Amino acid sequence: MSTREYDVTAIEKKWQAYWEANKTFKVNDFEPGKPKFYCLDMFPYPSGAGLHVGHPEGYTATDILCRYKRMRGFNVLHPMGWDAFGLPAEQYAVETGTHPAVTTERNVNRFREQIKALGFSYDWDREVNTTDPGYYRWTQWIFEQLHKKGLAYVAEVPVNWCPALGTVLANEEVIDGRSERGNHPVIRKPMRQWMLRITEYAERLLEDLEGLDWSEGIKEMQRNWIGKSEGAEVDFEIVGAGAQVTVYTTRPDTLFGATYMVLSPEHPLVERITSDAQRAAVSAYRDEASKKSDLDRTELSTEKTGVFTGAYAVNPVTGGQIPVWVADYVLISYGTGAIMAVPAHDTRDFEFAQKFGIPVVCIIEPDAAEAAAAGVCPADVLQGKACWTGNGRLIRSANAQGLDLNGLEVRDSKRATTAWLQARGIGKAAVKYKLRDWLFSRQRYWGEPFPVVHMADGTMRLVDEGDLPVMLPAMEDFKPTGTGEPPLAKAAEWLDYTDPRTGEKGRRETNTMPQWAGSCWYYLRYIDPRNEHAAVDPAKEKYWMPVDLYVGGAEHAVLHLLYARFWHKVLFDLGYVSTKEPFQKLVNQGMILGLSYKDGRGALVPMELVDLRPDGPFHRETGERLVEFAAKMSKSLKNVVNPDDVIREYGADSMRLYEMFMGPLEAVKPWNTQGVEGVARFLKRSFRMVVEQPLTDDPLTPEQQRLLHATIKKVTDDLETMSFNTAISQMMIFINAFSGHAKPLPRAAAEAYVLLLAPFAPHLCEELWESLGHVGTLAYAPWPAYDEACLKVDEVEVLVQVLGKPKARVMMPNGADESVMKELALAQPAVQEALSGKAVRKVICVPNRLINIVAN
RNA sequence: GCCAGAGUGGUGAAAUGGCAGACACAGCGGACUUAAAAUCCGCAGACGGGUCAUUCCGUCGUGGGGGUUCGAGUCCCCCCUCUGGCACCA
Structure with a gap:
């Protein structure tokens, strides 16, 4: 019996050093005969703030699973790296004068150190960094593949320009008219930009979601x-203009109710069809609309605005003339930029028609129920006093040209109208997507340069693959120019390009790629991180892909995950990867909130003003009683917990265990x-149980045997479903039974327990494994197996209910059949008493669990 | 407004349609200690009854209201609240 202390710090340092020195978690590219498991954590951005407690949550979950899988004989790929390009480092650089390369390296070192302190089993030989030229060389290479496939293009487009950041942002990076990062205002401005044709993949990005375990x-x-x-495009003639406007609608069935048409202010035909009388009003309105930022558009979204063009369009089914308006509730970027307006059956059109006195013609009798x-x-709907967008039967919807929808349901009349239009060549079924092409350029310094040169003769060319990477030039002054021209325009020497063969002159592209670029394919680079001849070796790619488990925060639900899937599909089409989807299973860890406090008025109280007394939280200055609640960790609330x-204070194992024990x-x-x-106490008890209690080779008692095997089963099953919290509970139940002062501990139980706990608390368990007499790491020790036979008990307690009320608990033989159960149950005095004077109607038997006697 | 997810003790939570609250935190009581910490043992949903005390008994109880069922936290319908996402997308 030893009286050793559980010296957390020493033990954790010792085993981290051991793993590092022995490269315990180095992965072989191929392991014949072993199944592979590729487990990926979302790429962290190494911010200056360092790790917060949210990071280790997902990392701990994947680490536990990886350690478990290794013990189950899997070849496990579990890498880590850095998404290190991006705005924060650059803004910090602009503010402090420290070069982003310096900041980035410092932050990466800090992150690596913090992550290592948690004892994660990464193969550090596969670490990648998006700012490393050896990495971004291949990011540039992938861009060239996209370009060659016609998926990258330059366009003059109205973009989201953020003056404060000095760059444009993708639609996805703008929230309510403000930048996602920094919350700065964003305005619309036409600029020359690089775009990626993600819309070409819209259908496949949608369809292939089906097969994913997300x-x-x-x-x-x-x-x-x-x-x-899904809907239809319909052509409308413009009276006397010799022009026609195509609208997109999802409700072709409502064509008979179209009482006006709306073009978006940017629609190319507005100029041409506007009458002289209306020209001034229309051009003023268009001017006004073009000045609106996205922020204005969202904030002023309550009131509809618009102006009549003076032109009329012909409704193709009725032959009637309807006025054409211009209004900014119609967007040029969606559909055809023009709509037919059916106020009776579209709430927006209804609002607009009400405001401008346009007739409302009801053509659907609402389904009564x-x-x-x-x-x-x-009745209101029929009179045009209310709007109805639901189901019903068509009325007033027939013409002399063979279209008769009257009496049809909405669904059928959509089909009938589309067919009629198509037969006459004035419309067709059409599919539209909200997804827009991806704005892929940024006017910043700290990003991947585009491998593109603009030649003096006006042509543009890609840099030869052999000349990649195009290095990001070292610059002292990389402040935004303010004009929208990127900082790289100031890199005089770098900027000028001379073709080494022909001597032709050119100028390099000065935009850089957005932060998403590097994270779009990093999971491929981990497979083959030092390859100088390819982004990834095809044989290795085939072996490891797809990623079996991807864990990260839900904040990347659309941005990163959509972009990465898009790139992956392009690489798949080009034959560079073997799977059509990169991430087979995705799990989003929930956010960890900080404890916060508010006073009676609901005002938040910073942590340092909170006095935690035994009877509750109080305000340190006012003495007011405070209310505890959970809120996002933030600097202003001072409720950020630092790992x-x-x-x-408690050690990495306790940190890991707590993060998993908190809940699902x-x-x-x-x-x-x-x-x-609480969990630190549990680990301490585990240490003492194994180290201080006398080990015995005596066989386990049947009860011990049952609990041991039940624990193995529960922990194993829970790991498979990632139910870490309940696995830990089971181990607590185990230790509650097996630990005790000077209580003999069967060696078999001790060994199995240490192995079960090892994925959760690896440092402690390595130490205990050693103290049990083993040499070296337990990282590849076989996972304990359980025996169903040991789980069986001879007798089980069965609940006896009468009319659903518990009356008795009876020990019965395991597996007793219905008649035996019934007999034993009816023999109970309490049951007899409850049944007195009643006739048994029905008996429900659930073997080994309960018996319910229904009587009256 | 639309879509998704969630509402269970003082707190984090658990529960193949079968004894709600396992496991843990905080709390309370006790042991050890000169004392405290640490550790160990015990109590613990609410209300009521009963008892020296424990066992015990009854009623209520998983956001609210209905339903299905011998039996509902779990399944179905309606409503409320919270969280996340989207939002003039025709």
């Missing part, structure tokens, strides 16, 4: 973002440092 929520978010809709449920009065502090991985959970003490 949460329904994330799939749905991607579906919404892609925004597929549905209308009642929606609180809409059908370094937790590790220093995918749930949002509040951090509570007191909870760490």
